[in-house]
Amino acid sequence: MDPSSPTLILDHVSKSFGDFKAVSDLSLQVKPGRVFGLIGPNGAGKTTTIRMIVNITAPDTGTIKLFGKSMTTALQDRIGYLPEERGLYRKMKVGEQLRFFAELKDLPGREADQRIDAWLKKLDLTSWKDKRAKDLSKGMQQKIQFIASVIHEPDLLILDEPFSGLDPVSVDLMKETILDQKTSGKTIILSTHQMEIAEKLCDDICMINKSRKVFDGQLREVRRSFAQNVVALRVEGADGLLNDPELITNVRQNGDDTEVLLTPDASPQVLLKRLVDANVKITKFELVEPTLHDIFVARVKETA
Amino acid sequence: MKKFFAVVKREYVQRVRTKFFVVATVLGPLLTVGFTVVPALMIGLKTGGPSRIAIVDQTGNMYQRVANEINDDEERPKPQPTAPTITPPGPAGARDRAQQTAKMVKADYALERVDLNGRSLEEVKTSLEARVSSRALDGYLILPPDLVKGGQPEFHARNTADMITKEQLQRSISQAVRSQRLVDNGIDEKKLDELSKPVHLKASGAAGEESKGDAGFFMVFGAAMLIYMSVLLYGQVVLGAVIEEKETRIAEILFSSMRSFPLMMGKLIGVSLVALTQLGIWAVTFLAISAWAAGSSLSMPHISPFIFICFAVFFLMGFFIYATVYAVVGSMVTTTQEGGQLAMPVVLFLIAALFVSFNIIRSPNSPLAFWASMFPFFAPITMLVRVVTETPPLWQILLSLGIGFTTAVGLIWLASRIYRVGMLMTGKKATLPEVWRWVRQS
Numbered sequence: 001m002d003p004s005s006p007t008l009i010l011d012h013v014s015k016s017f018g019d020f021k022a023v024s025d026l027s028l029q030v031k032p033g034r035v036f037g038l039i040g041p042n043g044a045g046k047t048t049t050i051r052m053i054v055n056i057t058a059p060d061t062g063t064i065k066l067f068g069k070s071m072t073t074a075l076q077d078r079i080g081y082l083p084e085e086r087g088l089y090r091k092m093k094v095g096e097q098l099r100f101f102a103e104l105k106d107l108p109g110r111e112a113d114q115r116i117d118a119w120l121k122k123l124d125l126t127s128w129k130d131k132r133a134k135d136l137s138k139g140m141q142q143k144i145q146f147i148a149s150v151i152h153e154p155d156l157l158i159l160d161e162p163f164s165g166l167d168p169v170s171v172d173l174m175k176e177t178i179l180d181q182k183t184s185g186k187t188i189i190l191s192t193h194q195m196e197i198a199e200k201l202c203d204d205i206c207m208i209n210k211s212r213k214v215f216d217g218q219l220r221e222v223r224r225s226f227a228q229n230v231v232a233l234r235v236e237g238a239d240g241l242l243n244d245p246e247l248i249t250n251v252r253q254n255g256d257d258t259e260v261l262l263t264p265d266a267s268p269q270v271l272l273k274r275l276v277d278a279n280v281k282i283t284k285f286e287l288v289e290p291t292l293h294d295i296f297v298a299r300v301k302e303t304a
Numbered sequence: 305m306k307k308f309f310a311v312v313k314r315e316y317v318q319r320v321r322t323k324f325f326v327v328a329t330v331l332g333p334l335l336t337v338g339f340t341v342v343p344a345l346m347i348g349l350k351t352g353g354p355s356r357i358a359i360v361d362q363t364g365n366m367y368q369r370v371a372n373e374i375n376d377d378e379e380r381p382k383p384q385p386t387a388p389t390i391t392p393p394g395p396a397g398a399r400d401r402a403q404q405t406a407k408m409v410k411a412d413y414a415l416e417r418v419d420l421n422g423r424s425l426e427e428v429k430t431s432l433e434a435r436v437s438s439r440a441l442d443g444y445l446i447l448p449p450d451l452v453k454g455g456q457p458e459f460h461a462r463n464t465a466d467m468i469t470k471e472q473l474q475r476s477i478s479q480a481v482r483s484q485r486l487v488d489n490g491i492d493e494k495k496l497d498e499l500s501k502p503v504h505l506k507a508s509g510a511a512g513e514e515s516k517g518d519a520g521f522f523m524v525f526g527a528a529m530l531i532y533m534s535v536l537l538y539g540q541v542v543l544g545a546v547i548e549e550k551e552t553r554i555a556e557i558l559f560s561s562m563r564s565f566p567l568m569m570g571k572l573i574g575v576s577l578v579a580l581t582q583l584g585i586w587a588v589t590f591l592a593i594s595a596w597a598a599g600s601s602l603s604m605p606h607i608s609p610f611i612f613i614c615f616a617v618f619f620l621m622g623f624f625i626y627a628t629v630y631a632v633v634g635s636m637v638t639t640t641q642e643g644g645q646l647a648m649p650v651v652l653f654l655i656a657a658l659f660v661s662f663n664i665i666r667s668p669n670s671p672l673a674f675w676a677s678m679f680p681f682f683a684p685i686t687m688l689v690r691v692v693t694e695t696p697p698l699w700q701i702l703l704s705l706g707i708g709f710t711t712a713v714g715l716i717w718l719a720s721r722i723y724r725v726g727m728l729m730t731g732k733k734a735t736l737p738e739v740w741r742w743v744r745q746s
Contacts, residue, residue, distance in 0.1 A: 054560040056724075073563060081560040087553030092318060103310035104561040148557065 005068065007032045007156055007187045008053065013062030015048055022048040024211045025062075030156075030189060030204070035182055037202030037219070038191040039292065045211045046191045047084055050158055053189075054081050066156070077106050080154035084161045084191075086145045088133035094120075094144055095129040098151060105152035112151065119147045123173070139170050146174070150181065157181055158189045163197055175201065195292035207296055214299045226290045226298070229262035231271060234284035241278055247271060257284065308566040315545060315574025320581060328537075329582050333589060354414040355469060357461075358432055358444040361417065362425070363451050369484060370447065371415050373476035418444070429460075436462055445473060452484050524661065524692055527615055528685045530583075531622040532654055538579040538623075539630040539651075543643045545571045546634030546723065555727045564720035572631055572716060576623065614691045614701070621708040622684025626654065628715035635723035650681075657682040661689040668694040677704050680711040 008030040015023045023045040030036045038046050051057050052064060055071045066075050089097055095116060102112035120126045123143045128136060136144065142165060150157060159178070163171050178201065182188055192198055198205060199219070206216035215222065234257055242251050242260060247270060250261040262268065268287055275282055319325055361367040420428060425446070435441040443461030451457060457477055459470065486496055546568070549555040558567055629650045630643070637643045660682060664673040668690045677687040677696070683704045690696050 051556075056556065056559045076561055079560065081557065083553075083556040083560075085553040085556060087549075087551075087557075089318070089548070089554065090552060091322075092314075100310060100314050101557065101561075104307050104558065106306060 004032070006030055007067060008189075009063075009065045010049070010053075011063045011065070013049075013052065013059045013064060015052060015057070015059050021211050023052070023059075023208075026208065026211075026213055027062075028206045028213070028216055030187060032187050033182070033185055034203040035178070035188045035190055035201050037198040037205040038189060038208070039193070039195060039198050039205055039296070040208040040214075041193055044193075044208045046193075046208065047160060049208070050081075050083075050160055050189070050191060054079055054158065077152065078155045080105075080149040080152065080157045082146055082149040082157075082159045082162055084164075086142060088141055088144060090134040091132055093130050093132055094125070094136070097133060098144065098148055101148040102151045105154075107152045115151055115153075116147070119151065123147065123177075139166055142166060143170070143174075146177070154186070156187045156189070158191070160191045161193070162190065163192070163194065195296065199292050205292070207292075207299070209296075209300055214296065222292075222295060223290060226295045228288075228290050228294070229264060229266060229268070230288040230290070231260045231262065231268050232284060232286045232288050233258045233260060233275075233282070235275060236281040236283075238275060238278070238280045241274055241280070259288065305566075307562040308570045311562075311567055311570025312574040312577070315571055316577050319541070319575065319578045325578065325582070329585055332582070333586055355442045356414045356416065356440075358416045358418045358435075358441055360420070360425070360428055360432070360444060360446045362420065362449040363447055364449075366447055366451055366480060366484065367417050369480040370445075370477055371417075373479045374413055374415065374473065416441075433460070436460065443469075447477075451477075452481055452488065524685065524689050527619055527622070527688050528654070528658055528661075530619060531626065531684055532651075534579055534583065534623055535626040535630075535651060535654065538575060539627060539647060540640070540644065541578070542572060542575050542627045542630040543634040543647065544640050545575050546631050546719070547637065547640055547643065550638060550727060555723075559724065559727065564724040565717060568631060568635075568716050568720040568723065572624070572627060576627060579623065610695075611692060614688060617705060618684045618688050621705060621712070622654075624712040625680055625684070625708060625715070626650065628712045628719065631719040632715055632722065635719040635726060653681040654685070657685040661686050664689045665693055669696070674700070678707055680708045683708050 006029040008028075010026055010028045013023060013026045014021070026045075026049060038049065040046055048057070052059050053066070055073075055076055064071060067078065069075060089100075092100070098116045098119075099109070099112055102116070103109070107115075116129075117126070120129055123146075125140060125143060128140065133141060133144070146159075146162065149159070162174060162178070166174060178188060178190070190198065190201060202219050204217065205219050205222065207214040232254070238258075242248055242258070247262060247266045248260055249263050252259050252261075260271065262271065272285060275285075359367055359370065361370075418428060418432065429444075429446075432441065432444045436443065439462075442463070443459060446458040446460075448455035448457060459473055461469070463469075483496060483500075487493060491499070549558060630647050633643045633647045633650075637646060657676075660672070660676045664670075664676060664686055667673060673686065673690055674696075676682045677690055677700070679686075687696075687701065687704045691701065
């Protein structure tokens with residue numbers, strides 16, 4: 001297979017449940033070796049999209065191609081999936097549980113045992129191998145579930161809200177582990193409603209809202225095309241300087257910061273000069289890159 | 305297939321290793337024994353030793369006869385007339401055993417003869433009454449002088465609610481009176497015993513073969529009980545197994561790895577193997593104990609291998625059909641409690657099958673019998689009834705098996721579809737129309 005051809009292609013895919021349209025006319029491509037963010041608010045259709053990709057449910061119309069082929073049970077073994085709704089067999093020992101999930105992915109027993117030990121060691125859970133799942137904390141359970149999704153070294157890893165419910169230390173560990181997977185050549189689909197996380201991890205994104213795609217593309221490109229003229233300020237005594245409509249279209253308070261939206265052609269330099277000339281005490285002057293959240297809100301408004 | 309076996313293995317190993325399984329395996333037979341033997345013992349058991357009964361004999365010659373009847377009374381063919389006071393040794397081994405039982409029964413009563421000796425009946429009554437109230441006696445019986453001519457005996461006891469004793473006394477006195485009347489009418493005592501020998505009906509099949517009847521009925525009702533018990537016990541387990549992934553939210557991972565049909569099948573087979581393991585342990589223990597108890601002379605009921613095979617196969621079929629019903633129910637609900645209620649009406653089928661089989665025993669080749677033995681929910685019992693009564697043609701047996709196992713597989717298929725779609729509609733219990741839509745849609 002051509003290494004640059006997309007790992008996953010969705011072509012005009014739709015899915016409804018009764019009268020409810022969960023996904024309408026969604027097309028997207030996931031390129032190999034990259035982190036693809038599927039982003040949108042709760043109920044946008046992310047989970048339904050993923051369920052169609054992993055062959056839990058079939059699309060009403062449209063086609064899905066994985067590794068260039070239509071979905072089969074054998075292809076399922078090349079996907080690792082961490083669902084948003086997570087669970088473990090409560091009374092089953094951690095080691096046996098992982099072994100079972102490995103068997104479900106057609107991984108031979110001996111190899112599974114070695115990998116289980118390696119992963120448990122990596123995530124600092126070795127001493128819990130013979131404990132029952134119900135004795136583990138929620139964060140630990142989540143790590144076990146993550147191991148279950150990568151134990152068979154899938155080519156495509158799909159993580160649905162992988163950070164929800166984790167403490168900050170675990171979040172960092174998880175991020176690191178995900179990036180490790182990327183480095184070793186895996187393709188990763190990351191579904192989340194937390195845009196800040198997507199911003200830090202994703203190479204490409206697809207934003208969906210109310211079952212429809214809002215926009216997609218490389219994160220860098222998306223940002224550039226959205227470059228707004230925003231400056232975050234922390235100043236004292238600038239009253240009256242921020243209401244020149246030639247220069248400034250909007251001012252809003254964001255915590256300690258004052259966010260100033262400049263007119264599209266205006267240069268931030270001009271604003272800075274004015275502040276300095278007026279002898280205003282400046283503790284912060286920063287050009288703000290648009291956040292995914294801003295882009296999302298703006299785009300949703302546009303399409304509405 | 306590998307994934308299917310992984311599911312089977314998990315269901316089996318995880319369950320067999322639980323404490324619940326071990327405890328149930330040990331306690332099961334104990335409870336069964338407890339529920340069958342203990343009540344029998346309780347009825348037979350006279351707490352506080354034998355009933356002490358005084359008999360006031362005003363006839364002068366009836367005491368011995370009545371006492372013998374009371375001591376011998378049992379609803380069994382009497383082996384031999386027993387001479388007063390002592391039991392003569394019976395001729396054959398079988399009789400020994402019967403008399404051993406008789407001895408045990410005898411121990412239930414300690415009889416005492418009271419003569420008037422010139423006192424008035426009232427005096428004697430007062431003194432006996434005193435002994436009864438001081439608990440030196442449990443009761444006394446008064447035989448009137450005209451007992452044989454229709455006089456009414458009286459029984460006074462502390463516990464007048466003791467039906468068993470009352471019944472037994474009444475029967476014994478009647479027997480004694482009847483014998484006395486016959487002797488009074490000139491029938492020789494020896495002749496009397498000969499004449500009152502009971503008759504035993506020996507039934508045999510049309511072709512002259514010995515009747516399969518007794519053993520057969522035990523098998524049929526044994527099978528019905530076995531299916532009923534194992535369905536009640538393990539239906540819940542199947543239900544739990546199906547709901548487990550919904551409750552723990554593992555279903556999504558499973559469905560992203562395998563199809564739902566082998567998953568459901570794997571669960572059912574896994575749990576069934578657990579059930580069969582348990583039943584197997586019980587069966588072996590039971591056989592071992594009965595072999596040990598019977599010593600060398602183990603008299604297995606005479607059952608042909610064909611009937612035995614039918615028993616095994618139809619038991620399996622019955623178990624699977626009803627277990628799959630629990631699987632279907634499990635696929636529709638979200639908690640075990642809900643499921644138990646929903647599955648209950650289905651178990652009623654099993655009871656209905658028992659009622660139908662009463663009719664089938666009498667006419668095993670009627671159209672009703674035929675259709676009842678083809679209906680998959682009745683077949684495990686009704687077809688077995690037909691096999692032991694008047695064996696139907698082989699094609700009917702095979703057809704019944706075919707229908708039954710196809711039904712089981714069909715139900716599993718249904719369960720897997722409902723489960724798959726139901727899982728996506730998380731959180732609520734499905735209504736029947738919804739379920740129907742899911743089945744068509746997935």
